[in-house]
Amino acid sequence: MSKDSKNTAAGLAAAAAIDVDEITGHRRMRRTRVADWSRRLVRETRLTVDDLIWPLFIVPGTNIAEPIAAMPGVNRMSVDRAVEAARMAADLGIPALATFPNVEMDKRDVTGSHALDPDNLINQATRAIKQAVPNIGIITDVALDPFTSHGHDGILRDGEIINDETVRAIAAAAVHQADAGADIISPSDMMDGRIGAIRRALDAAGHQNVAIMSYATKFASACYGPYREAIGTSGLLKGDKRTYYLDPSNAMEAIRDAGMDVEEGADMLMVKPGLPYLDICRALKDTYGLPTFAYQVSGEYSMIKAGHAAGYIDGERIMMEKLLAFKRAGCDGILTYFAPEAARLIAKGGG
Template identity: 60%
Template sequence: MKTFVSGSYPTVRMRRNRADDWSRRLVREVRLSADDLIWPLFVVDGKGVSEPIASMPGVARLSVDRAVEAVAAARDLGIPCVALFPYTDPAVKDEQGTEAVNGDNLVCQATRAIKREVPDIGVLTDVALDPYTSHGHDGLMRGAEIVNDETVEVLVTQALVQAAAGCDIIAPSDMMDGRVGAIRAALDEGGFAHVRIMSYAAKYASAFYGPFRDAIGTRKALIGDKRTYQMDPGNTDEALREVALDLQEGADMVMVKPGMPYLDVCRRVKETFAVPTYAYQVSGEYAMLAGAIGNGWLERERTILESLTAFRRAGCDGILTYFAIEAAQLLRKG
């Protein structure tokens, strides 16, 4: 337990250390840097394509060639890692999410191209079936049920094709029971022991995912909701159980999603486990801030940096954020 120095005004004047820029910097407890940022990117078929996403102002789906250029710019700003998500042609979606295990799908194409052209940046790939299923769920369906064990078998194959394409981090976001252990065992057996796992360990059934579903084309397709496998927003003890299980199964890093509404969960995870802990500033958080900024209700630069600093203050080692490029530019300017 921390012991606080006793004292009172006027002997103690808290404003003294706030009086100058140099003194504020000298006593700052938490710092944000480009090293703390992971930039999510949406990839789409085609060449020379940049498709704006209406519900995410300033964000676009990029064809692989454009994505490679964008990743090179991110690398030059000091961003250490990008996360890839596909907009899958509805014509190739089916109930089984077959395209997820195609070694030449959009994510695999983009991974190979990035690792070839920008090898010194990390590539994180999402493992879940929702971008590929006609029903929009993260797993396979039997009637109205999202089945667990059969889904895990497909996720293992999906992880292996992504690892073969050259990804550095596998990020299971599906919230199926036992998937981290199954993926870890398959990666190790398949010669991919070096590939890390960042588990979406505490992923909540949140209202903040809507713009992301627009970006990958699943909002209108989604049948029902995801509350039978994603977490109840009222629970935090359950989040600790999920994190403990994923670490036991071989996760190298864990994630809390969404971010800002769950900073208390981030703090509990970091204090309990002392492992690399990340948060996703999700599409709804981004759209909310970007919309307010666009309307002149919030100051752009300060809002971006303050919102990201909050994650670091809560104990996060890094943040997945659509503001990553702009934040890195601001941090470089000082």
């Protein structure tokens, strides 16, 4: 017998003599994984349809469902088609929608003044959906970027985003959105002091029951490209948004930023983007205990769709795994373009 053969035989003999029960102390973690029923019985985290918020893109006109090239399966919809989508969402059990407008270019200017029009596209959509589907929640974004000619979330002057003037504008816009029937105002601009200003403006206008879901930690991410195509700002943006969005490197700053929103009266906190910042989701939930949400943004969605189309991944399984990750990180809900697809799968018992 060769030396190698002797070593192999000795190794096999030693392995055969190992008492695994002695090593594990008779505790076998695999016992609860053996059967489907036992895996379900001990499951720690569950995703339900109640966790889903569906973002919709609204365009002017009627009977429009316009595919977004960078987001396969997602359309820009006219108000009448958005109403149909809201009915479908309600039938699926999805509790809330988040609406984002793509307004005509001739209505965009340097100050985003059309955001202050009580009859602008976002407010038209809110009124129509609320009339047709009164029991579904409407979450409106009050940032100025869909209304500015430069694509920024605030008023741009001499190369600088003007904080306080922007805050006054979005507080006024928030009142119009609440007047139209919005249930939750969700400012995504990341200006300092906006939550307190919006809360005061809403209360003064008699909207004490309208909640604020703050984009508490919105990072200067590379994941927003398809969204900017969807709302028509990708070709407009001059410069970048790093002077007011959070630096992806800064976790402690994100927690401090969210803390200011809590002090100013935020009812709920959001982390955007979602998956690259699961540590922030957990930190905000553990630190403040408020309802906490993540936005699974357009880039995250498009990467899954592209990977599935190329045959590299099982898109359905990846979709559900990533949504579950948000719940495991402490999120109470997820804004996701997958909402209808996930709701249908959950209804079939695949959640």
